[in-house]
Amino acid sequence: LQKDVKGLTNEEIRRYSRQLLLPELGVKGQQALKSSTVLIVGAGGLCCPSAIYLAAAGIGQLGIIDYDEVEISNLHRQVLHRESKIGVSKSVSAVAACQELNSSVNYVPYHLPLDSSNALQIIQQYDLVLDATDNVATRYLLNDACILAGKPLVSGSALRFEGQLTVYNYMGGPCYRCLYPKPPPPETVTNCSDGGVLGVVPGIIGCLQALEAIKILTGQGSSYSQKMLLFDALDGSFQTIKLRGRQPQCPVCGDNPSITKLIDYEQFCGAKATDKDKVLELL
Amino acid sequence: LQKDVKGLTNEEIRRYSRQLLLPELGVKGQQALKSSTVLIVGAGGLCCPSAIYLAAAGIGQLGIIDYDEVEISNLHRQVLHRESKIGVSKSVSAVAACQELNSSVNYVPYHLPLDSSNALQIIQQYDLVLDATDNVATRYLLNDACILAGKPLVSGSALRFEGQLTVYNYMGGPCYRCLYPKPPPPETVTNCSDGGVLGVVPGIIGCLQALEAIKILTGQGSSYSQKMLLFDALDGSFQTIKLRGRQPQCPVCGDNPSITKLIDYEQFCGAKATDKDKVLELL
Amino acid sequence: MSIPITLEFSGGAELLFDRQKRHDIDLPKQENPWRIQELLPWIRDNILKERPELFMQGNTVRPGILVLVNDTDWELMGELEYNLQPNDRIIFISTLHGG
Amino acid sequence: MSIPITLEFSGGAELLFDRQKRHDIDLPKQENPWRIQELLPWIRDNILKERPELFMQGNTVRPGILVLVNDTDWELMGELEYNLQPNDRIIFISTLHGG
Ligand SMILES: [Zn+2]
Ligand SMILES: [Zn+2]
Numbered sequence: 001l002q003k004d005v006k007g008l009t010n011e012e013i014r015r016y017s018r019q020l021l022l023p024e025l026g027v028k029g030q031q032a033l034k035s036s037t038v039l040i041v042g043a044g045g046l047c048c049p050s051a052i053y054l055a056a057a058g059i060g061q062l063g064i065i066d067y068d069e070v071e072i073s074n075l076h077r078q079v080l081h082r083e084s085k086i087g088v089s090k091s092v093s094a095v096a097a098c099q100e101l102n103s104s105v106n107y108v109p110y111h112l113p114l115d116s117s118n119a120l121q122i123i124q125q126y127d128l129v130l131d132a133t134d135n136v137a138t139r140y141l142l143n144d145a146c147i148l149a150g151k152p153l154v155s156g157s158a159l160r161f162e163g164q165l166t167v168y169n170y171m172g173g174p175c176y177r178c179l180y181p182k183p184p185p186p187e188t189v190t191n192c193s194d195g196g197v198l199g200v201v202p203g204i205i206g207c208l209q210a211l212e213a214i215k216i217l218t219g220q221g222s223s224y225s226q227k228m229l230l231f232d233a234l235d236g237s238f239q240t241i242k243l244r245g246r247q248p249q250c251p252v253c254g255d256n257p258s259i260t261k262l263i264d265y266e267q268f269c270g271a272k273a274t275d276k277d278k279v280l281e282l283l
Numbered sequence: 284l285q286k287d288v289k290g291l292t293n294e295e296i297r298r299y300s301r302q303l304l305l306p307e308l309g310v311k312g313q314q315a316l317k318s319s320t321v322l323i324v325g326a327g328g329l330c331c332p333s334a335i336y337l338a339a340a341g342i343g344q345l346g347i348i349d350y351d352e353v354e355i356s357n358l359h360r361q362v363l364h365r366e367s368k369i370g371v372s373k374s375v376s377a378v379a380a381c382q383e384l385n386s387s388v389n390y391v392p393y394h395l396p397l398d399s400s401n402a403l404q405i406i407q408q409y410d411l412v413l414d415a416t417d418n419v420a421t422r423y424l425l426n427d428a429c430i431l432a433g434k435p436l437v438s439g440s441a442l443r444f445e446g447q448l449t450v451y452n453y454m455g456g457p458c459y460r461c462l463y464p465k466p467p468p469p470e471t472v473t474n475c476s477d478g479g480v481l482g483v484v485p486g487i488i489g490c491l492q493a494l495e496a497i498k499i500l501t502g503q504g505s506s507y508s509q510k511m512l513l514f515d516a517l518d519g520s521f522q523t524i525k526l527r528g529r530q531p532q533c534p535v536c537g538d539n540p541s542i543t544k545l546i547d548y549e550q551f552c553g554a555k556a557t558d559k560d561k562v563l564e565l566l
Numbered sequence: 567m568s569i570p571i572t573l574e575f576s577g578g579a580e581l582l583f584d585r586q587k588r589h590d591i592d593l594p595k596q597e598n599p600w601r602i603q604e605l606l607p608w609i610r611d612n613i614l615k616e617r618p619e620l621f622m623q624g625n626t627v628r629p630g631i632l633v634l635v636n637d638t639d640w641e642l643m644g645e646l647e648y649n650l651q652p653n654d655r656i657i658f659i660s661t662l663h664g665g
Numbered sequence: 666m667s668i669p670i671t672l673e674f675s676g677g678a679e680l681l682f683d684r685q686k687r688h689d690i691d692l693p694k695q696e697n698p699w700r701i702q703e704l705l706p707w708i709r710d711n712i713l714k715e716r717p718e719l720f721m722q723g724n725t726v727r728p729g730i731l732v733l734v735n736d737t738d739w740e741l742m743g744e745l746e747y748n749l750q751p752n753d754r755i756i757f758i759s760t761l762h763g764g
Contacts, residue, residue, distance in 0.1 A: 017356045021479025022443060024517065046764040049332070049490070052362045053483040073300045075384055079335045082383040100365040101358055134764040157761035160305060162676055164761050179738075180760065184729025188719050190677055192763040196304025200336040200497065202764060203490040207332070211483045211516055223519025228731075230675065230758065233494055234307065236506025238521035241733055241756075244740035329665040417665040440662035445577055447662050462639075463661065467630025471620050473578055475664040485665060511632075513576065513659065524634055524657075527641035 007031050012104070016058055029218040030058060036217040037061040039126040041114055041142055043068075043090035045077040045192070045202030046132035046156045046209060052080060053210040055098035059217075061106040062098065063126060066090040067113035067274075077192075077199030113273065114138060116262035119145040128216060130209050131155040136189055137265040137273040143168060143176035144262055147253045152222075154212045156205040159195050163205035163231040166224050166243070167212055169253065173225035178247040183269040201233050290314050295387070299341055312501040313341060319500040320344040322409040324397055324425055326351075326373035328360040328475070328485030329415035329439045329492060335363060336493040338381035342500075344389040345381065346409060349373040350396035350557075360475075360482030396556065397421060399545035402428040411499060413492050414438040419472055420548040420556040426451060426459035427545055430535045435505075437495045439488040442478050446488035446514040449507050449526070450495055452536065456508035461530040461537075466552040484516050568592040569600055569652050573609065577660035579631060584615050593650065602633070603646040605656065621658075632659040667691040668699055668751050672708065676759035678730060683714050692749065701732070702745040704755065720757075731758045 006027050008016075012034075019025050038059055040047045043066035054062055068090050070081045080097040081090065091109035099107055110122065114133075123129055123145050131142050131153055139155070146153040152170040157163065168175045208229065212222045230239045252259040266273055289310050291299075295317075302308050321342055323330045326349035337345055351373050353364045363380040364373065374392035382390055393405065397416075406412055406428050414425050414436055422438070429436040435453040440446065451458045491512065495505045513522045535542040549556055573589040580587045593600050593608065606627065610618050620628065626646060627633055633640040634657040635648055650656075672688040679686045692699050692707065705726065709717050719727065725745060726732055732739040733756040734747055749755075 011355075015355050016359050018475055018479050019359055019481055021477075022481060024444065025479075025481065042764050044764050049486065053486050056359050056362050056482050058359070072294075072298050076299050076302055076339050076341070079339050079384060083386060084383065100367065101362060103366060132764050134762060136762050139762060157763055159677065159761045159763040161307065162761060164676070164758075179731065180729060182728035184760065185719075185722075185727060188727065188729055188759070189762055192301055194304075195677070195763070196301050196308075197763055198302055198305060198308065198494075198497070199339050200490050200494045203332065203336050204487060204494070207483050207486040207490060208519075211481075211487070212519070214481070214483065215517075215519075220517065223517075229519070232675065234498075234503065234506075236491075236495070236512070237523070239736070240520070241731075242737045242741070244738045325665050327665050415665050417663065419663050422663060440665055442578065442662045442664040445662060447577070447659075462632065463630060465629035467661065468620075468623075468628060471628065471630055471660070472663055478578070478664070480664055515576065522637070524632075525638045525642070527639045 037126045039063040040130040042132035043094045046206040048080040049206035050210040063108040064091045065110040137269040141265040156209045158202040161233040166228040167222045170225040175253040186271040320409045322346040323413045325415035326377045329489040331363040332489035333493040338385045346391040347374045348393040420552040424548040439492045441485040444516040449511040450505045453508040458536040469554040572655045574657040579660040600650040671754045673756040678759040699749040
C-alpha cells in the first residue's frame, strides 16, 4: 500500500498534495525537505510557529534545543505549549505538539543549554539552524558555531511590537559578527521578560523563519541574505534594508579569522545566556 | 487567591505579564481583550494561526465556524489539527487545540456552513469577524452580513506563494463590494485544492489577521483599513497599497443600499461555497 | 518618444503572462497621451500569452482584478482615463480567495 | 541653507527620544558639508532626551545600533564620513534579541 512513487509514499502524496501542486516545489522539493535536517535553538515564541510549519511541510529531522521548562507566562506567545505542560521541558513539549501533527518527522528534543562545549557537535548534524534564542550571548555562540560548521543561520528576534529577520552565513553573505563586531553594553539589552512582547509578533517572525528555511532547503534561495526585514506591528509596516557584505576583517568569517574555536560567550558579552521569565510584580 | 486586581486575576496577571508590560496594551488593553468576542469563519489555513494567537492573547470569546472535517491533506498548513483528529469537525478540532493552551477563553465551535439563513444571527453576537474562508461566495456573504450587522471584517487570503490582507467596514473604509462590485468569472477562481499553497503563507497572513484584530479591539486601530498588504513568499516581499474609499454607490454599504438583507450568494457568484479538498491524482 | 513603464502581474494574473511577474516595456509614441484605456488592449495584443477573456471583459479588466497605478488603486487615479507617465508602475492583482 | 532630513529610531532606540520614532529636522547651515560624524553629536545635544551613553560611545553609535542611510547599511555609504544630502532618511535601529 505504501508504494514509493518517485521516492514519496501514497500517504505522503495525500498529505503534501497541496504543496506538491506548486511547480516551484513539486516532488523534487518535497524530497529535498524530507532529506533535510533543521535545528531550532530556543523553544519559545519564535520556535513555536517555525517548528510547527517546518513539521507540517515535511522536514526530515527537526531538532529543538532549550534548557528551560514551560511556565504560565510563556503561554501568551509560545503557542505549542499547553497548560498541562507547565513544568515540562520546553523542547519536549514543543516536539510532542509537532509529533501530533506530523508523526513522520524525526524529532530530537535537547533539554540542555547550548554552550561552547556542545554547540559544534550538535550543529554539525544539521543542514540549517534557526536562531530562536532570547539573549545576546547565545546569538554570538550560535553565529560562531554556524560559521565553524558551515551552516546557514536563519535569525529572528522580537520585542514589544517589533521584529527583525535576517539570514547569516549564506551564499557568501555576512555573519552576525560582520554586523555587530562588538557586543552591546549589557544595560542596553532588553529581553521579553523586561520589555514585554505582543505574542503574535514572534509568531509572524517565526513563520518567516520557517519560510526562509524551506526556500533555502528546496533550492529557491533566501530573500534575506545581506538583507534584513524590519517589522513594526503598531503601524503594520514591513521594511527591507540592505546590509553590508561579509567583512574580510571579520574575526570569525573573515579572510584571516582569529576565532577558530568557540569561546566563552557569557564573558565576551558580559551577560548571562538566560532570559528566565521572572515573576512580574504588577502594582 | 484569585483576587481581582483592576479586573484581572492573579492568574491572568501571571499569564499575560509579558503583554501587560507593553504601555500600548497594559491592564486596560488586556481587559478590552477579555471583554471582546471574535468570530473566525473557516477553520483552515488562515484560522489555525489566528485562532491560537487570539486565544493566547486572552480574547473573551472565540467562535469558529466550519462545515468540514479534518483531512490528511489539510495538515500541511492547518496546524491546529492533528493526525488523531482526521474525520473530526474542523471547528471542534481547532477549538480543542486552543482550549489546551488557554482554558479561560469561552470557545464556541459551529459545525455548519455559514449561509444566508444563519449568518446574521451568528455574527450579531460578535464584536469583530475574521474572514478565513476559501471561496468567493462566502466572502460576499460575510461582507454583506458584516455591513448589515455593523462589524469590522479582517480579511485574509492565500494561494500558492502569495497572500493578501485587508480590513473592511472599519472607520468609514470600503467594503469587499466597494472593491469588487462584480464577482469574478468562476473559471478565474483558483482555490488551494486546485492551485496549491505553501502552508506557511496562510500562517503568516493568519498571524497578521490576529494582530489587526487585537489592535482594533484594544483601540490601537488597524493599519489596513483602505489599504491592502500584498505578500510574495518567493521574493519575501511585503507591499502596502492604497485602496479606494467607501463607494457612495456601493449596493451594500453605499448611501442608498439596494442590498438590505442577505441574498443567494452561490447564485450571485455562479459558484459553490465549498472548497472540498479533492484527492490529488499525482502521476 | 516612447514611454517606458513597468507592468507587474500577481495573485495568479502572471499565469497568463508566461509566469513572468514583471515586464519593463516601452509604449510606442502616439499622437494622444497613452491612457490605461489604450494600455489594456495593447497588453492583450502584445504580451498576453493565453486566454484573453481571463484578463479583459469588454474594454476593461475582468472582475476580480485590481489595477494599481504606482501602488494606488486606479479608482483614485481616474481608472481607464488615467494618462500614463514615463516610469509609471502599473500593477494587475488577481484577488486571492484561498485560505 | 538648512538641510531637511528625517531621523527614525526603532528597535527600542526610540525610547531615548520620548518614544517618538520619526523626527523631521532641519540641520542648520554650516560651512562644510554635514557628515554623520557631525550629525551624531547634534542629535545627542539637541533631541536626545536621556542617557546619552545608550546612544553614543566615543564619536560613534554604541555597539548594537545599526545605522541606515535611506534603507542601506551605513557601512556601504562611508559610515561617519557620509555627507548628508537634503531629504536623506537616517535610521537608527537597536538590535532586538528577544524571542
Ligand atoms: Zn562575519
Ligand atoms: Zn461597500
